[in-house]
Amino acid sequence: MVQREENPCLRELLKPQAHLEFDANRQVLIEDCLGILEYSPELVRVNAGDYILRFSGRDLQLSTMTQDGLLLRGHIDRLEFLY
């Protein structure tokens, strides 16, 4: 029986990556994220798998949250990718 070795590059390519869609700095749709790590009106940290998305701003509201993604509304002043 032949054992098929997994190609790490292919696995990397097929791994779902977080998809971000901004509407100016007022709204961001985050798809394929792994959940919320921290949530306050000034700071939202989202687990995106390999990194953490850190949104900071004012009046941040979790407008919608489903398994597929979340919609964040408010004044987004800054976005950081933390590894």
Next chain:
Amino acid sequence: MLLALLRFFRGTVEFQVTGKYVERFLNLAARARIPIWDGQREADSFRGCTLLSRQKELMELAQRVQVSWQLLQVFGSERLRRRYGRRLGLLCSGGALALLLLLSQGMVWEVRILGNETVPSQQVLALAQSLGLKPGVWKKSLDVNLLADQITRQLEPVSWVGINLLGTVAEIEMVERVLPPELLDEEQPCNVVAGRAGLLTKLQVYDGKTEAKVGETVQQGSLLAAGIWSDKLGRTHYGHARAEAVVEFSEERLISVPLAYESPVPCGPHRNSRRILLGKLSLPLSFGRVPNAAGFSSRLGLVEQGLYTQAEQQWYYSVRNVPLKVFGVSLPLAIQTQQYIPCQLQEVFRSEEAAKSLALSRLEQEISALERQEIDVLSRELQGKVEDGAFVLRAKLHCSQEVAKQQPIVLEEQAP
């Protein structure tokens, strides 16, 4: 909008969770495919909305992650059911209203006239009413093709009528007859004469013998082109003279606007009286004493306005009928508002400038009337001054008009 409607029918709840592990609670809810929206974070609590049907699952999750759950409000159809479910009378009335609305969809509530230019809408409406098409009739009882035929036959200036039933509105669409131009009797000899006096500035004779010259002054009825002429050999010819002639003339207008005039001035609070109109029935909605609640016309819009005197008191009144509409559909009901304002006739003064602008606007109206008679105003000379307490505007208008007019020649054998 659609999402809001769906949520309304499925029922929604607003909740609040308080505790250290709010984020964990949200992640678990997302993993369990429980939708959460309108989230708001406040200190250590989170406020959001979810579907009523998923409330239990969320409560279990809250218990599992050790956050305290609090139900704040229930929205949507479920809330209405909880609030009004036991009130049988209200339910029955609602059902009856819904049934009435459903039944009313089978009736004609409004008749509209489209496409008429010279035929008055009131005449068409009256005819349609006499044939059975009026507000309140069942749509199924109408034979629109027959009705359209009857209206076409009975309305002389109309060449085509179509009736469309759109919801509760019956639209009578019509095309008015275009009369063909009068045929010229080429055999009939005729002259061309001037239709009015003036200075002839253009004369183009197409048929006949030219009898006038450009630059001459012509009187009304002066011969411009003759339909009878003799050739060099002395033979007499008869023809149908045709010509185009333009004369210029002057017209004077005197417009006087008094600087002082009597006008009704309100001298007390107005009184309103409302009535509901259902066909010929008129029911009062308010019982306040009004000076004259006599029956006014039930046609829609502004019915009447003016001044009248009662017991040495003058009143300015206006009566307006507004149709009642439900979701944009006109019902056969109308609200009549009669407004009465007590007033006194007082002498009011207007400034010279105001009088001048009024006089000028009246002059413009007169010029428009002239233009409707196909008279072009080429220039105007205006002179205005105050005379005997009035602003008098003298206008000298220099005009031009096409005046060629055919006049048949009665020959001896044709004479009666």
